[in-house]
Amino acid sequence: MPLALPELRLPDLAGRQTALGDLLGHKTLVFMWGSW
Amino acid sequence: MSIAVDAAGPDAARPFPERAGAGFPTLVDAHNRLGSYLGARVVPNGLLVNEAREIVWAKIGGFSVDNAEDVAVVDRWLADGTVPPADLAPADALRAELISTHLQLADLLRGQGDAAAGIAEMQRALQLDPDSFIVRKQIWMLRHPERFHPTIDFAWQKEQLARERAAEAACGPDGCPIPAATDRPTPRT
Numbered sequence: 001m002p003l004a005l006p007e008l009r010l011p012d013l014a015g016r017q018t019a020l021g022d023l024l025g026h027k028t029l030v031f032m033w034g035s036w
Numbered sequence: 037m038s039i040a041v042d043a044a045g046p047d048a049a050r051p052f053p054e055r056a057g058a059g060f061p062t063l064v065d066a067h068n069r070l071g072s073y074l075g076a077r078v079v080p081n082g083l084l085v086n087e088a089r090e091i092v093w094a095k096i097g098g099f100s101v102d103n104a105e106d107v108a109v110v111d112r113w114l115a116d117g118t119v120p121p122a123d124l125a126p127a128d129a130l131r132a133e134l135i136s137t138h139l140q141l142a143d144l145l146r147g148q149g150d151a152a153a154g155i156a157e158m159q160r161a162l163q164l165d166p167d168s169f170i171v172r173k174q175i176w177m178l179r180h181p182e183r184f185h186p187t188i189d190f191a192w193q194k195e196q197l198a199r200e201r202a203a204e205a206a207c208g209p210d211g212c213p214i215p216a217a218t219d220r221p222t223p224r225t
Contacts (some may be wrong), residue, residue, distance in 0.1 A: 004128065005091060013050045031081070031083075032076070
């Protein structure tokens with residue numbers, strides 16, 4: 001079963017708050033990473 | 037797109053996509069809200085999200101565009117919409133919210149210049165999910181930045197994990213004291 005993404009607002013690299021959902025709506029690979 | 041899980045925020049994450057010349061957007065999840073929702077305790081992770089903003093497949097830990105198997109999953113999904121079976125379920129919502137709240141408070145405290153209290157809040161998040169390397173390793177990064185820059189000392193991480201696991205196993209069911217909290221200087225009155 002697909003899992004709905006939560007509605008999140010996160011900063012982009014410039015610090016602008018962005019709704020995650022606004023970047024989606026088409027087939028997307030979301031890569032989660034850490035600099036540590 | 038990518039999501040940087042980085043307690044230090046956009047400034048800490050920015051150099052990496054810039055250096056890679058990434059042509060896709062990156063958001064920064066400083067409080068690990070998405071990771072907590074998914075029950076993810078490690079990165080790197082790959083999520084395939086459909087047009088309805090639903091995750092249809094996820095690989096938690098070890099996802100890489102240099103891994104031919106991972107790339108094949110993505111290619112097939114793009115070609116015919118099929119994905120391998122994936123066990124997708126949200127983590128315990130209350131626990132996820134508590135962990136994110138501790139991380140958010142840690143962020144606020146560090147922003148006010150109280151690094152020790154910030155780390156103590158991160159320790160509280162770790163106590164809720166001791167297997168979270170996302171939280172544990174970021175505590176290390178704050179306490180031992182020299183082990184992460186200019187290069188990441190993975191041998192040290194392995195030794196540190198063994199030391200912490202041994203200490204935590206000896207603490208019993210009530211958990212360990214929080215060094216960062218008990219080490220705080222007494223405020224002047």
